[in-house]
Amino acid sequence: MEKTLSIVIPAYNEEANIRATVEDILWAIGDRFHDFELIIVDDGSADATGRIIDELAASNRHIRAEHNPHNMGFGASYKRGVSLARMNYVGIIPGDNEIVGHSIAAILDLVGSADIIVPFTMNMEVRPYSRRLFSRLYTLIMNMLFTCELQYYNGPVIHRRDVLMSTPINTSGFAFQSTLLVRLVRSGRSFIEVPMYLRPRLGGRSTALKPKNVVSVCLAIARLVKTIHFDEKRRYAQPVNRILFPGMPASVLVQGVKPQGPDR
Template sequence: MAAGAGAPLRPGISVVVPALNEAANLAAAVARCQAAARRHFPDHEVIVVDDGSTDATGQIADRLATSDPRVRVVHHDRPRNLGYAYKAGVGLARFEHVLMFPGDNEGTDEQLDALMSRAGTADVVINYISNAEVRGWRRRLVSRSFVVVVNTLFGLSLRYYNGTALHRTALIRSVTIRTDSFAYQAEALVKLLRRGHSYVEVGTPIAPRAGGRTKAFRLRNAIDVGRALCRLVVDVRR
């Protein structure tokens, strides 16, 4: 991932909020991120990436940005997938730390506090879900299988790969994340940890969705993730 142009990174945190048809959840997600950032950092911004939504997500994001200069918005003309949205947000980040928070507001205050309070304690602060039972059994099975496969392929022992993680902005920008799929964070973590960068894991609960449907459990996403893993194996073994 190429470093963004512009002024040097400032003390604080950039929160990237990807959103695809999350009109029911976006405003609450942004408010939650800002409240947590104020508790832990001297300054912050929230970068909403409207990933080609067809509902009112884009309009809601624009209203939030109009009322608060710390909220910035990127609009995609069509859905580009979660990894693409994340990379777009990271490329625009203006602060020393960056994390992703989902526009569906499935995360919690406890999650954000746990991640943000540990900023600077390691190169990467990795979150895993401590109450996976709030998700359906199919999604739990897929998630667990993915963790086992990635750990086995790359000799790692993480508890979770597809959640949010708090990165040093300069460091995550040094990683080439090739996939645009839901496996973007797994690719980043594998490459960083195999370089020897430090990490800490923290478990927190997630909240049930208030509305809308998850985008993760779709055939296209499963195919994209499979391709990303195959490519990652090749990249790592070069």
Template sequence: MSAYKISVVMPGLNEQENIASAVKNVADSFGALKILGQIVVVNDGSTDRTGEIAESLSEKYPFLKVIHHKSPQGIGASFWDGMKESDGEIAVMLPGDGENDAHEILRYLPLMEDVDIAVPFIYNKSVRSLSRRILSSIYRGIINISFGMTLNYMNGTVMYRKCIFNNITLRCRGFFYQTELLIKCIRNKYLYAEIPCALSRRGKGASKATTFKSLRRVFCDYISTFIEVYVNDRGRKPVSPKSVTALRWKQVEEVD
């Protein structure tokens, strides 16, 4: 069994101005919360010094490993590749842009003793522009109605017990990946909890989440996931026997 309790997967595409501070934030949070954690930086085909800086950081932090994509694969592909290379029992994505304070999500790690998924929702929405908040609200409504969910937020720094991915295939390589995983995990009846988290202002540079290319890809991924879940009926898989959900079901059956 791995000595690491949690692995933070950190995708980065041209984040040379933010990656060092983002890594330091996670490392400081590990120390403050007394967490034995790992960081997996995924350099997603950056054309700047992101990969070089990440490699230098691995010399400073022994619990950091770096993965390089030759060309940009998308944040979903980066998370999935990083997760598969990680050694922790639990995985969470924290982007390399410094928009998320690691302490906000990692402080909920003890909650993972009782659930398989911890889903954050933003309570300080004012840090984002009005247009971004409106877009997020519309997106949330469409997803909840389409897939019978009641989540407050779907694209945050979700913590997953890695064993639940054994029977799940991730198809989406872009920003829709988090939504796809939540749809499939919740349809599989995995236990989850929603947790309030604050969002920090992005360091330097512009977000890539709301570009036309990203939004077009999200729409296409939404359609493909809808077809997979409702037409091809591949949305449900057996629950992992190592999950908290399976343990709880077993306890309930023993009581009955």
């Protein structure tokens, strides 16, 4: 399969971050792919995000600017981007400029090595304590409920496009990526986990822990339990098809031991 890549970039009030995000992604892509596109989705921002992404699209033929008519949610922006994606692999990178450029490059290096590339965060200490606690509890609960044994469920995952299109995205909330991952992993799709590093946000605030988003996540998980363990139990009873990251010590994947990582 020819290596072509679509990256969906949801952006909500990211005027301070979106240009740097795009610059890092373009640097990381380099000459790794036969063709690529960046689909930036402005999710009804109240700041200058929409104007900035229009300027970025006008300056680079690989960039497309899309605008939601109002704030529709992170998952809705991703689904819109996926519906427009034309390349063989589809990824997501938020427009908040959190992911270090070298980590984006390391993730992209693995495209083609598995059906799904699943990044996990090595330096969670750069995030607020409440966000770290929620992430750890969420990962623990997801692994207990669905036995996928992933390090992280809400990172910048890259899917083979035909695999992604085979499974509907049933929620527009923050749980869209994790529920999709569970269904694909439990159906036997191959995946490889790769460590990534984050930088502190330079502007704007995460909306992940807003009460309405937490409620949406809880409802999505409840529906997923019903699907995986009851409604479609046979379909989702396949062995976990994990591919080990080349050269990655087992201690990193099993115990979360942190190696040194570069910055950009």
